[in-house]
Amino acid sequence: MHTIAVLALPDTIVFDLATPVEVFGRARLPDGRPAYRVVVCGTEPVVDAGPLRIGTDVGLEGLGRADTVVVPGRNRPEERAPEAALAALRQAAAEGTRIASICVGAFTLAQAGLLDGLRATTHWLAADTLAAQYPEVDVDPESLYIDNGQVLTSAGAAAGLDLCLHLVRRDHGVAVAADTARLSVTPLHRDGGQAQFILRNPPTFRTATLEPVLHWIEENAHADLALADVAAVARTSVRTLNRRFHEETGQSPMQWIAGVRIRHAQELLETTDYGVERIARQVGFPSPSTFRTLFRRATGVTPRAYRVAFQGQEDAA
Structure with missing residues (x-):
């Protein structure tokens, strides 16, 4: 069975973490068997996530035993993730594990060096910061998600759901993905190239002289x-x-x-x-x-x- 490891880091965004747990956890094959085994991995047994506390199933060693690792965003994404987690992500990638980020989880992948030379997306509000901090990453603020094969990134919140359904479709076909989408009460048709609904030229834009x-x-x-x-x-x-x-x-x-x-x-x-x-x-x-x-x-x-x-x-x- 395909194992999904969801990485719970300190300050994890709960919605980002819950999305892959729910989508992959509820996906079923045509004969009714679960399509995935989902585990939550972390740097410690209990991880702070805003006002909540999240218990993890296993430590970082779980990343090495997974077929796919999903990295949720953190409330302060610009702060560097624990070095042990970054090392575990790099090791998993080196062993061929598929790795996907949700929302500003792209910062964690960038910190691990996994987005170097790749096209990637994140929440449009954070795209400029990601591009400035990691110039070696080709940041695309428009797309809902980007599939580079082994490494995938997605935009904010709902786009994480799109990415998870895309992975289900990749792994098990359209019928299983469509059934999973129905369970999530969401359409299956949004593809990665569909634009994020970006707020254009906001009135709060700050500039030196203009x-x-x-x-x-x-x-x-x-x-x-x-x-x-x-x-x-x-x-x-x-x-x-x-x-x-x-x-x-x-x-x-x-x-x-x-x-x-x-x-x-x-x-x-x-x-x-x-x-x-x-x-x-x-x-x-x-x-x-x-x-x-x-x-x-x-x-x-x-x-x-x-x-x-x-x-x-x-x-x-």
Whole structure:
């Protein structure tokens, strides 16, 4: 039987740990037999996990006896994991064990050197930090999960469920994975390339010199803005404005404005029943077709699909 070892480190995120325990623990083969044996491994018999305490089945030696190791995230992922755990992960990888991370568990894999030279994902809020701390990792903040064969990573919370179902499908086929998805009351169809629902150009973005300009854009993105308008607010030339934006945000001024408009549209799709034409006009896009194109490019889904994901209902979008 395929053994899944879930690694419980101090400060583990309980949701991340529970997801593989529940998904793999409930998966059944067509004849009714369990598809997996699940064990929780840890650096100590009882591990602190926020307000909870988690008892482990075995110590780190359990990683070496597993076919797959799943590494949940931790509440403070940037803090280095225990060296004994990192060494155990490296040893397991060297012996060919499949290793997967959920959410910011990617930091633990990066600390062990298991993501060097690989494309990886994590929760979009932590993606920039992961990329900055581990430049040898090709961080993709868009994907729900990434399968490199032996090493896999996933984005936040729900994407961990997608990754676990993907592994069930890899191991036992679509029928077993679909049955497992039904037990979890979740769809099976979300693949790793589907975009995370990222919050674009948040109003809390901090920058050395552009913060007053970004605040002005936040309040005026709905208007028919040109580069000259933004440059006038910044009291600088268009050329200097473009340079500062690229240096401090990684985007052009018009790309930033489009991102703010997309975020405003996301909020309206989540909270209202307005149609696409009204939303496009209200947030500042010149036409519904331009809005649809840019929204899909930014989020990976259509406005209609986005609304269904958040409101669970179809509409005129």
